[in-house]
Amino acid sequence: MPQFIATRRVQFSETDMAGIVHFSNFYRWMEETEHEYYRSLGLSIMEANDDGTYLGWPRVSASCTFERPLTYDDEFEVRLDVERIGVKSINYVMEFWQEQRLAYGRLKTACCICGAHARIESIVIPDRYLAVIKESDELPLKGGQGGVA
Template identity: 30%
Template sequence: MVVEYSFRVRWGDTDAAGIVFYPNFYKWMDEATHEFLAAIGYRTSTLYAEQQVSVPLLEANCQFKSPLLFEDNVTVHSKVVELHQKVFKISHTFFKEEKIVAEGYEVRAWTSFKEKPKACPIPNEVREKMMPENAEIVQG
């Protein structure tokens, strides 16, 4: 499944020249991951409130291909590209109109916070919804 997350670049996301400051791509990847989970029926706030489960970040990377500017409209396409027993890798492709401006990924662990944080198996019903076989785009 591919989930779309769209937003407009704000002034506070840019440097003095009006170009997006690079850490914001990591913020947007984080937001896109939470949008992805909500789109498949697992809102992170609900997961934590009801099950004390969250998906902490283990690794992140982003390659920048073209700058984004103040007031650009951006769409991020996110999909799970690797699914392990306790860990998943989600890719994020940033588009300005039809042009790819950045590509990145995050590696996250399905983690219980009932006691001390501990990675635990991703439930089968979640795994089925994360799997990329059905590559339809869901707007979120």
């Protein structure tokens, strides 16, 4: 699978009293990058069905290891790689880069149908998602400028 890259800039509100990025933002940036990846493929992470249910991708697990700090106004890249496509789940590896790696993380999402009464059931990943994700294997992917002025 090709690497998807989103460029970001640290906003003041994302920093702590020490002037460095608060760790929780890395998790948000991983999710935002995943959303940009899906949009770049013409897909959505939340899709309404005619029967009132919707297809979604809740998190099964998330982790992040921090190696170097980011500070206000730093520009950086979030690099998404599809690590594994299972029958009902997708695993991603995310890396945060400037001139060197700053942090890395993992996300595992499950394809689910969410019912009208908050019932969630995992399902086999639909063929239309698999086809587009696997087809993107041949294309270099570049994301947007999230947070870049």
